[in-house]
Amino acid sequence: MNKVLVDVDVQRDFCEPSGALYVPGSPNDVFRALVARAVEARIPILGSVDSHAWDAWEFDSSEAHGPAGERPGFPDHCVKGTPGWLKVEGTLPRRFRFLPNVPDAxxxxxxDEVLRGQTEGVYFEKEVYSMFANPLAERFLRALVDRMEAPPTFFVFGVATDYCVRAAALGLAERGHRTALVTDAIAGITPEGTARALEEMQSAGVRLTRAAEVLS
Structure with a gap:
């Protein structure tokens, strides 16, 4: 076992045209193919899911401010339990767990379930861009890698390239993990932001690849 897939925010509000923050060009069929291959080949899937309460400080509808006084004014999105919060059909394996955004669990x-192949996907709930904003993520990855026979390559895919995908890939690389970005399984908000993000990720040691490497 030398591969781990990292599914970044493949949720309806980001990946479907009816979603509140749709990322144009979201390659949903490639997402489905990657997940299906991972399940078939017993490749662990880790991921992140944007999970907000109805009055999240990110929302334009909320009067709350972020920790540093932020008011980004995003449309309401990925409110936990709503249709937009759900993962895109075909991208959630049959046996999965969601880990809450809490300091200890x-x-x-x-x-151990992941290493035995019992749990096929583990998803970290988060409120901001980085998967590592969930305090359980770093401990989980460290424990997983320590128990694997050889250090894996983490194959990152999802949306959006210039925001949460960038944050996940850089977070992995900064922690010393071998990281590859699946370039035909991502989509960005703007061409300029995507180009900057790709350059930044490559400078941090993230390798660019294609879905065929995982699917082969």
């Missing part, structure tokens, strides 16, 4: 039993 038992993770080692879930790590």
């Amino acid at each position: 038992p993770i080692l039993p879930v790590v």
Whole structure:
């Protein structure tokens, strides 16, 4: 086992045209193919899901401010339990767990489930761009890698390239993990932002690849 897939925010509000923050060109069929291959080949899937309450400070409809006084004014999106929060059809394996955005929770039993192939996907709830904003993520990845026979390559895909995908890939690379970006399984908000993000990720040591490397 030398591969781990990292599914970044493949949720209806981001990936479907009816979504509140749709990313044009979201390659949903490639997402489905990657997940299906991972399940077939027993490749672990980790991921992030944007999870907000109805009055999240990111929302234009909210009067709340972020930790540093932020008011980004995004449309309401990925409110937990709503249709837009759900993962795109065909991208959630049959056996999965969601890990809440909390400072402490038992993770080692879930790590062991992943290594035994019992749990096929583990998804970290988050409120901001980085998967590592969930305090369980770093501990989970460290424990997973320590228990694997050889250090894996983390194959990152999802949306949006210039925001949450960038944050996930850089977060992995900065923590010393071998990281590859699946370039035909991502989509960005703007061409300029996407180009900058790709350059930044490559400078940090992230390797660019295609879905065929995972699907072969």
